Amino acid sequence: MEITYLLNSGFLVRLGRTLLVFDDFEDSVHVVDRAVEQADFDAFYIFVSHAHFDHFDTHICNYADCVTKYVFSNDVKHTRRSRIFPSEKIVYMKRYSAWQDTHVSVRSFDSTDVGTSFLVDVGGTRVFHAGDFNWWHWTGEPEKERLLARNAFQKQMKKLEGLEAEVAFFPVDGRMGDAWEMGAKEFCARTGTKALVTMHNVGFPAWTPSPGFFGEGREIPYWTPVQPGEHRILEKEGFRE
Numbered sequence: 244m245e246i247t248y249l250l251n252s253g254f255l256v257r258l259g260r261t262l263l264v265f266d267d268f269e270d271s272v273h274v275v276d277r278a279v280e281q282a283d284f285d286a287f288y289i290f291v292s293h294a295h296f297d298h299f300d301t302h303i304c305n306y307a308d309c310v311t312k313y314v315f316s317n318d319v320k321h322t323r324r325s326r327i328f329p330s331e332k333i334v335y336m337k338r339y340s341a342w343q344d345t346h347v348s349v350r351s352f353d354s355t356d357v358g359t360s361f362l363v364d365v366g367g368t369r370v371f372h373a374g375d376f377n378w379w380h381w382t383g384e385p386e387k388e389r390l391l392a393r394n395a396f397q398k399q400m401k402k403l404e405g406l407e408a409e410v411a412f413f414p415v416d417g418r419m420g421d422a423w424e425m426g427a428k429e430f431c432a433r434t435g436t437k438a439l440v441t442m443h444n445v446g447f448p449a450w451t452p453s454p455g456f457f458g459e460g461r462e463i464p465y466w467t468p469v470q471p472g473e474h475r476i477l478e479k480e481g482f483r484e
């Protein structure tokens with residue numbers, strides 16, 4: 244699996260001859276353009292977890308000719324921006340739904356913000372992209388708000404308990420200060436994800452796990468990209484450049 248960072252929660256994932264793009268709102272170094280030019284793929288999917296500007300931008304409509312399907316969270320349907328996309332190329336997914344074709348099978352989960360998260364299976368390799376699902380713990384917020392955020396996160400975690408994936412993309416957002424890894428920590432502890440890629444951290448330094456982050460006796464490979472265009476190969480042994 245080859246993973247290239249676009250920006251924020253945006254990634255290009257290559258699995259054999261299948262390309263997956265997630266939340267490409269800005270791709271300043273033209274990672275996706277180049278992949279499209281090279282045309283070295285049989286199937287190409289663009290996922291949008293929700294319609295917030297930092298996850299969804301209409302430039303991805305430029306790929307309409309060669310994309311296999313746009314897989315959009317259902318909230319995207321209610322935006323003006325969605326109208327420029329060819330409707331026959333779009334699959335809208337509500338939370339807790341499933342869709343598949345001959346190359347991929349997709350399940351959606353709920354978010355704690357807007358939209359969905361996605362679990363995408365390509366020939367037995369599973370990729371989880373959280374979208375804006377996270378434990379959004381803002382220190383400055385009143386206790387009541389923080390409790391609501393915690394409950395929403397825990398409610399969703401119950402649905403994700405034991406989920407298996409070769410890699411999970413998960414927010415570790417520097418704006419939350421010390422609480423930035425709370426969601427990712429819980430997610431890694433309660434699912435069987437085999438590798439972690441952190442995201443949604445523009446303008447903050449790279450994350451490093453605090454001691455004990457992965458729990459007693461457990462360590463999984465992680466990658467925390469900062470520069471657009473950075474990429475890694477993920478193998479059984481971990482990430483390599």
Ligand SMILES: [Zn+2]
Binds near residue numbers: 295297298375443
């Ligand atoms: Zn976001």
